[in-house]
Amino acid sequence: xxxxxxxxxxxxxxxxxxxxxxxxxxxxxxxxxxxxxxxxxxxxxxxxxxxxxxxxxxxxxxxxxxxxxxxxxxxxxxxxxxxxxxxxxxxxxxxxxxxxxxxxxxxxxxxxxxxxxxxxxxxxxxxxxxxxxxxxxxxxxxxxxxxxxxxxxxxxxxxxxxxxxxxxxxxxxxxxxxxxxxxxxxxxxxxxxxxxxxxxxxxxxxxxxxxxxxxxxxxxxxxxxxxxxxxxxxxxxxxxxxxxxxxxxxxxx
Numbered sequence: 001x002x003x004x005x006x007x008x009x010x011x012x013x014x015x016x017x018x019x020x021x022x023x024x025x026x027x028x029x030x031x032x033x034x035x036x037x038x039x040x041x042x043x044x045x046x047x048x049x050x051x052x053x054x055x056x057x058x059x060x061x062x063x064x065x066x067x068x069x070x071x072x073x074x075x076x077x078x079x080x081x082x083x084x085x086x087x088x089x090x091x092x093x094x095x096x097x098x099x100x101x102x103x104x105x106x107x108x109x110x111x112x113x114x115x116x117x118x119x120x121x122x123x124x125x126x127x128x129x130x131x132x133x134x135x136x137x138x139x140x141x142x143x144x145x146x147x148x149x150x151x152x153x154x155x156x157x158x159x160x161x162x163x164x165x166x167x168x169x170x171x172x173x174x175x176x177x178x179x180x181x182x183x184x185x186x187x188x189x190x191x192x193x194x195x196x197x198x199x200x201x202x203x204x205x206x207x208x209x210x211x212x213x214x215x216x217x218x219x220x221x222x223x224x225x226x227x228x229x230x231x232x233x234x235x236x237x238x239x240x241x242x243x244x245x246x247x248x249x250x251x252x253x
Contacts, residue, residue: 007033009069012086013253015051016061019070019077023089027071028100034068035110035164035189042067042183043192044176045094047074048239053172055242060173063180071097076236080243084252095197098167101190105165106133113161113188115154116144116169117198124202139163144170155182166191169198 009030011018022030034041044050044067054061064070072078073094081088105112114126119142126141140161146154158166166188168175175193183191199205246252 007068011070012081012084012088014077014080014084015055015252017046017051017054017064017070019046019072019081019088020092021081021086021088022092024092024097024100026089027069027092027097028104030069031101031190032104032108035104035108038189040183040187041069041190042179043069043071043190045071045073045092045097045193045195046077048076048080049074049235050172050176051077052235052239052242060177063176066180067176076239079240083243084247094192094194095200098192098194098197101165101192102129102133102136105137106135109137110164111137111139111162112165112167113139113158113163114141114167114169114198115158116167116175116194117196117202118145119143121198121202121204122169124204125198128201128203144168144174151178151182155185158186158188164189167194167197168192169194169196 007030009018010021012021013019020027031041031043044064046064050060050064054064071092071094072081072088072090073092075091078088078091102112104110114122114129116122117125122141122143126138130136130138140157140163142154142157166186168179168191170178170193172195175195179186179191179193196205243252
């Protein structure tokens with residue numbers, strides 16, 4: 001059987017990260033092959049905040065560089081790829097990619113596990129997904145608030161459920177390192193961090209209207225809903241300045 005783990009894909013090199021140049025349809029096709037392979041794949045939906053964290057945190061950067069597929073989720077990542085002359089096909093938002101995969105799961109009979117957010121949020125998200133995709137098999141869900149001592153038990157619960165797709169919505173500092181650490185132990189064909197997507201799916205937060213998204217202002221809409229995120233948003237102009245400076249110094253790859 002062909003191994004799809006680390007299967008090559010067209011990419012742009014950015015600070016040692018292989019950012020996918022595939023569009024949404026190509027990304028979904030690549031991930032469908034990954035699921036059918038049965039081998040574990042860690043998918044990261046990359047944004048500027050994650051890259052900047054990686055540049056000062058070697059452990060976090062290692063979790064990004066070790067992923068099987070890095071998807072350009074953030075508008076700033078798309079801009080950076082364009083700025084260095086190696087553009088990606090398009091932005092591939094994590095929440096939209098998640099829904100595309102859920103549609104495939106409903107059609108193909110794949111099992112899905114949801115992990116993250118608060119208990120009431122993840123429960124409501126699971127209920128709403130079942131309403132939206134009546135044929136979808138959600139084989140388990142649980143909140144994302146667990147200690148290091150509980151990690152092995154959580155991994156065991158997921159393994160016993162044997163999902164084809166695992167979506168994890170935890171804080172950035174926990175989400176990707178946790179998936180990187182337990183990638184092989186989990187053994188899920190496709191596991192992907194989805195950040196705050198469960199909050200949106202559950203209705204706790206609203207996603208930006210289409211016009212805001214077309215204007216690339218989704219980040220601003222999120223900030224208006226959660227003003228406490230302003231410190232995180234300050235990273236965006238720093239990222240742009242870093243890319244401009246490092247491109248001039250030849251230190252962008």
